[in-house]
Amino acid sequence: MLRAAALASALLFLVLESLGMRDFARAPYTGIQHNNLVVSAIERDSPNRGLGLRFGDRIASVNGAAVRSVNHFQHLLASSPPPSVFEFGIARGDSAFGATVRGVPQPAGRTSAKFSNTVVAFAFILIGLVVVVKRPDILGVLFAASCYILSYLVTERPVTASPFLQIAGELWYDLLFILLPAFFLHFFLVFPGREIERGSRRGALARLLYAPPAVLALLTFAAALRRHGAPGDPALGAFINTINTLTALTWFGYIAASLVLFVRTYLASERVQRIKFRIVIVGVAAGIVPLTVLMLLKQFRPETTVPARHLWPLSLSF
Structure with a gap:
């Protein structure tokens, strides 16, 4: 029973991570880094370096739709394949303004890096599965669970x-x-x-x-x-x-x-x-x-x- 559950969990994580990689490759690249929708940096290769966005600006809306979560934000971007243009609503302190954001195809370096992460994630899952199959005790279960979780955290979430x-x-x-x-x-x-x-x-x-x-x-x-x-x-x-x-x-x-x-x-x-x-x-x-x-x-x-x-x-x- 435990081995079957471990195998089913491994397959679930593999599917989620594969879908996440697929959606990442299709999504437009803006180069705007954010931490929970709060702008943290503009990447050097970003097509939006001249927008005037600052650290601490909050992404409030995309094309007029209020952003409810990071997953919702990813969906709003992914709904317009690159090249694309978005109207971001930005909140800065007590003020708000709009910004026209360009989305371009994902740079090859980013795609290859994410693909490397996905390969490593698959290796995590395989190692965890082998360990829990060979050692179906609490130690093996905890090791496999940690491997599965790490694999998910280093990959992209599906949209x-x-x-x-x-x-x-x-x-x-x-x-x-x-x-x-x-x-x-x-x-x-x-x-x-x-x-x-x-x-x-x-x-x-x-x-x-x-x-x-x-x-x-x-x-x-x-x-x-x-x-x-x-x-x-x-x-x-x-x-x-x-x-x-x-x-x-x-x-x-x-x-x-x-x-x-x-x-x-x-x-x-x-x-x-x-x-x-x-x-x-x-x-x-x-x-x-x-x-x-x-x-x-x-x-x-x-x-x-x-x-x-x-x-x-x-x-x-x-």
Whole structure:
């Protein structure tokens, strides 16, 4: 039963990521980077460098349609294949103005970078599936779940015209992102296969570690529903920023706790086990730590941007 569920989950993620790559290749390129619809930078190769957009401008509408979410924004852009022209409604502080935005075909470098990410994502899924098939215990399940989630986070989301699927996709993405550090911490609680004794400190931590992500998921769910019902609410933007900050701090705390647990396990292990653990050290150093740093930078220093063409080597390092 577990193996069948793992295979079905792998196929689901493969389909979603394949559709996301297809939709990305078809979508127009504007070169406007944004963090949750707030402009963070204009890329060097953007056809819209002379628009006068600034860091902190909020994309409020596209062609007169109020933008309800990132998924809705992607749909509005994808509905006009390149070359295309859009009228963006921009909110800057207490003022609002329009901007004529050009959309051109995706540059070859961006497409190849995203394709590389997709290949890496497929490798994640395959590795996770093999591990959980060979080791269908809690450790294998947590490892496979982490691989599946990482594969989804490094690829593009599929575009849909359905408002229900737009909000469902947004909630699904946010839920996976929030749960990932909890899976990491749970993994290192039982790594390399230890039993958690009832009444122990590890047992208490295992029972409570999913509580903060659950609270964050509920807050995110409420914010997403509110944004779809009343897009552009300034108070909602502040609420979402608070949720993002709490999520970033949760990520940092969980990853730090995971590293502490792993170091303690490593130091208490025998020499032969330490040699095997080194591959985990490489994976953590090359993948989890950079991912956490980038996520924290995106939240607390959103003006710090990484060009898309530089992201695929990081993805390959996972």
